[in-house]
Amino acid sequence: MSKHTEFKRITTNSLQLMKANGEKFSMLTAYDYSFAKIFDQAGLEVILVGDSAGxxxxxxxxxxxxxxxxxxxxxxxxxxGAKRALIVADLPFGTYQSNGEVALASSIRMMKEGGAHALKLEGGLEVCNSVKRIVEAGIPVMGHLGLTPQSIYKFGTYNVRAKEEAEAEKLKSDALALQEAGVFAIVLEKIPSKLAKEVTESLQVPTIGIGAGNSCDGQVLVMHDMLGLYNEFNPRFVRKYMNLFEPVTQAIQQYINDIKSGDFPNKEESY
Structure with missing residues (x-):
């Protein structure tokens, strides 16, 4: 039976305690009030306001x-929409890469105006100065290594990262550097599960996997993938817990047909 700790409000410290206790945690992306409310009430620990909104x-x-x-x-x-979950927001491309002062200014806006509880940014050693600057200002930071989508034009592909030894070694040292810089957790995206296990065991802070196997301390998926809202994107790391694309399409088609046939609204639905 899996462990389950009750927290009134999930914090960065809650995730640390869960890792220490060997208890896995869950994270999904959300972008609006309605889904955030559903996810929160369902018991999700972390909501990521992902730049996947783009x-x-x-x-x-x-x-x-x-x-x-x-x-x-x-x-x-x-x-x-969320009263219990920890809400982490992505810093978008171009708002933190140039230097620590720019990164801090962006972070302050995300916290003050957005109301996020923590921020996520992509990259390893090259962003550690920015991470330190943000953390020193009292803002929690989540790291992100492996396939980092903001660098897609550098990679040129969405294939698995760090299969070669040199890139795997860099990822391991980047993870330790991010921990040293003060991150409270690190997302590991689309890397070999053996490497994700090594990194997870080497760190005191929790890891969150997406296409990184079962050894990470938590897992994250994009809500649209997990709920099957798309039918053209099927990477192997996504488990579709529903296939909403088809019933939603059918419901809309039925709505159109009912209007055209004069069936909607009927007497009971009219005043």
Whole structure:
């Protein structure tokens, strides 16, 4: 039987305690009030306001175009819906890479205006100065290694990362550097499960996997993937817990047909 600790409000410390107790935790993305409320009431520990909003909410090909203002808006919406979950917001591309002062200014806006509880940013050693600067200001930071979608044009592919020894060694040292810089957790995306296990065991802070096997302390998926809201994107690491695309399509088609046939609204649905 899996362990389950009750927390009135999930904090970064809660995740640390769960790792220490060998208790796994769950994270999903959300971008609006309604889904945040459902996820929170269902008992989800962490809600990520992902820059994947650029893809699933705005229709961009990559996460790169989404702005700080747009991420603040999505974060505000999610914060209003969740009363227990820890809400982590992505810092979008271009708002932290140049230097620590820019990163801190972006972070302060996300916390003050967005209402996030913590922030996530991508990269290893190259962003550690920014991480330190943000953490020194009292803002919790989650790291992100492996396949980092903001660097997609550098990678040129969404394939698994760190299969070669040199990249695997860099990822391991990056994880330790991020921990040293003060992150409270690290997302490991699309890396070999053996490597994810090594990294998880080497760290005091929890890891969160997405396509990184079962040894991470937590797991995350994009809500649209997990709920089957798309039918054209099926990576092997996604488990579809529902296939909402088909019943939603059918419901809308039925609605259209009922209007055209004069069946909706009927007498009971009229005043």
């Amino acid at each position: 893809n699933v909410m705005a229709g961009h090909e990559t996460t790169l175009p989404i702005t700080l203002e747009q991420m603040i808006y999505h974060t505000q919406s999610v914060v209003r």
